[in-house]
Amino acid sequence: MNLFKSMIMLLSILLLVSCTNSSLVSDNNPPSSEDVDQRDTIEFWHTYSDIETKVFEEHILPLFEQEYPNIKIHATRLDYTDQLKNNILASVADNKQPDVMRIDIKWVPELAKYGVLAELSELEDFNQLKERFIGFLLSTNEYHGKYYGLPVNATTKAAVYNLKLLKEAGLSEPPSTFDELIQAVKYLQTKHSDVYGIGICCTEGWGTLPYFWTLGGNLTDDKFTKTDGYLNSEASIRAITTLKMWYDQRIIGPSILRGEPGNWDGVLKGKLLMIDEAHWFHIVNSTGDNKDLLKDTIIAKFPSGVRAGTSIIGGENLIMFKDSKQREQAWTFMKWMMTEQPQKILAETGLIPTIKDVVNNNPMFTPYLEQLNNALPRPPVSVWDDMDKVYTRMMERILTNEQPIKAAIDEAVLKIDAMLLNQ
Numbered sequence: 001m002n003l004f005k006s007m008i009m010l011l012s013i014l015l016l017v018s019c020t021n022s023s024l025v026s027d028n029n030p031p032s033s034e035d036v037d038q039r040d041t042i043e044f045w046h047t048y049s050d051i052e053t054k055v056f057e058e059h060i061l062p063l064f065e066q067e068y069p070n071i072k073i074h075a076t077r078l079d080y081t082d083q084l085k086n087n088i089l090a091s092v093a094d095n096k097q098p099d100v101m102r103i104d105i106k107w108v109p110e111l112a113k114y115g116v117l118a119e120l121s122e123l124e125d126f127n128q129l130k131e132r133f134i135g136f137l138l139s140t141n142e143y144h145g146k147y148y149g150l151p152v153n154a155t156t157k158a159a160v161y162n163l164k165l166l167k168e169a170g171l172s173e174p175p176s177t178f179d180e181l182i183q184a185v186k187y188l189q190t191k192h193s194d195v196y197g198i199g200i201c202c203t204e205g206w207g208t209l210p211y212f213w214t215l216g217g218n219l220t221d222d223k224f225t226k227t228d229g230y231l232n233s234e235a236s237i238r239a240i241t242t243l244k245m246w247y248d249q250r251i252i253g254p255s256i257l258r259g260e261p262g263n264w265d266g267v268l269k270g271k272l273l274m275i276d277e278a279h280w281f282h283i284v285n286s287t288g289d290n291k292d293l294l295k296d297t298i299i300a301k302f303p304s305g306v307r308a309g310t311s312i313i314g315g316e317n318l319i320m321f322k323d324s325k326q327r328e329q330a331w332t333f334m335k336w337m338m339t340e341q342p343q344k345i346l347a348e349t350g351l352i353p354t355i356k357d358v359v360n361n362n363p364m365f366t367p368y369l370e371q372l373n374n375a376l377p378r379p380p381v382s383v384w385d386d387m388d389k390v391y392t393r394m395m396e397r398i399l400t401n402e403q404p405i406k407a408a409i410d411e412a413v414l415k416i417d418a419m420l421l422n423q
Contacts, residue, residue: 039072040329043098047080052349060342064333071329092116099324100334102152102316105140106384112143113382118320121147123331132338132355140377141317148319152337153351155314156375157210157276158367159303163296165273174300181303185251185273196253199263199275203256203395205378205388209312210276213376215239216306224379227416232409240398240405247399257399268293276302279368283350299367311375383419390415
C-alpha cells in the first residue's frame with residue numbers, strides 16, 4: 001500500500017469518528033433531466049472572499065464561458081479553516097475531488113508528495129507559460145523538479161514607514177539600507193523612550209525570514225534537501241546574531257514575541273518607525289478609524305543589508321487533481337486565468353497579479369510588484385509546516401536567552417534535516 005493510500009485510510013477513519021459528514025460539497029438535489037447541461041463541466045473549488053467571489057462569478061466566469069462556450073465552470077466556495085486541507089484529502093479518498101482548486105501555496109508540495117496532483121510541467125504550452133510569471137512565483141509550485149500548479153495571485157511584504165518619524169529623523173524618503181534605518185532609529189530613541197525601530201509580526205518564517213535572508217542567511221541548500229552547512233553556516237549565524245542584537249537594543253520591537261505595541265497600531269500611531277506588511281494592511285485601514293492615520297505612512301521596498309532587500313512570497317496557486325475527468329478543459333481554464341484580462345479584473349478586488357504583462361492601475365500595488373522581483377518562497381517542501389515550527393522555536397529560544405545562539409541553531413538543524421529526509 002503506497003504512502004498516500006495509507007495516510008488517506010487513516011485520515012478517513014479519523015474524520016468518520018470526528019465528523020458526521022466530511023464531504024465538502026453536498027450530494028443533495030442532483031439535477032433533473034431538464035437541467036442537464038451539454039457542455040463539459042469543470043468542478044472548481046476556491047476560498048475567495050465575499051467581494052472576490054462576487055467579481056469571479058459576475059465577471060470572470062461569464063468572460064471565460066463566452067470565450068469557451070463548450071466549457072462550463074461549476075464554482076464552489078469553501079471556508080478557509082484549519083480542517084480544509086484534511087477535508088480535501090478525504091474528498092480525494094472518496095473520489096469526490098474537483099478538477100481544479102485554488103489553494104494556499106504552502107500546500108502544493110505536500111499534496112504533490114501524496115500523489116494526488118497532476119504534473120503540469122508535462123502539459124502542452126507549459127514551457128511557454130512559465131516565462132510569464134513575476135520573479136520566483138512559479139517556484140512555489142515545484143516539487144522534486146516538477147511543477148504541480150500555477151500562481152494565480154500573489155502576496156509579498158514591503159516596508160511600511162511612519163512618515164512623521166521619518167521626517168523627525170531627518171529623512172526625506174524611506175531608507176534604502178538597514179544601516180541607514182538603524183541610524184535613524186537610534187536618533188529617534190534619544191528623543192522618545194517609547195519608540196522602536198522595526199515591528200516584526202512573529203518569529204515564524206513568514207515574519208523573520210525576510211530579515212534573515214537580507215542579512216545574508218541561508219536556510220537550506222538550493223535543492224531544499226538539508227540545512228546542515230546552511231542554517232548553521234557562519235553567514236547564517238551572523239544574520240541571526242544581528243537580529244538578536246537588534247532585539248536587545250530595542251531596534252526590533254516586542255511584537256516579534258507577541259508584545260506591545262502591535263505592528264499596525266505601532267506604525268500608525270508613531271511607536272514604530274517601520275513594519276513589514278502585505279498589501280492588506282492598506283486595504284483594511286483605508287476605511288474606519290485608521291483612515292486618517294494611514295495618510296501618515298509610506299510604502300517602500302525592503303531595505304538592503306548583506307543582500308538586496310529580500311521579502312517573502314505568499315499567495316494562492318491553481319492546481320489540477322490527477323484524477324480529473326476533464327484534464328484538457330481544466331488546463332484550458334487554468335491557462336486562461338493566467339492571462340491579462342482575468343488577472344486585471346481580480347486585481348480590482350485587491351489581489352496582486354502574478355504575470356508580468358498586467359498594466360498596474362493601482363499605485364498601492366507598485367512597491368509590492370517591484371518587491372516581488374526580489375522575494376523568495378518558503379522552501380517548497382512537503383514538511384514545511386513542521387519545519388517552520390522548529391525554526392520558530394529556535395528563534396524564540398534565542399531571543400529570550402533560553403538557549404545560546406549556536407546551540408539553538410545546531411539543535412534545529414538536526415531536527416529539520418531529519419524531517420527533510422522524508423520529504
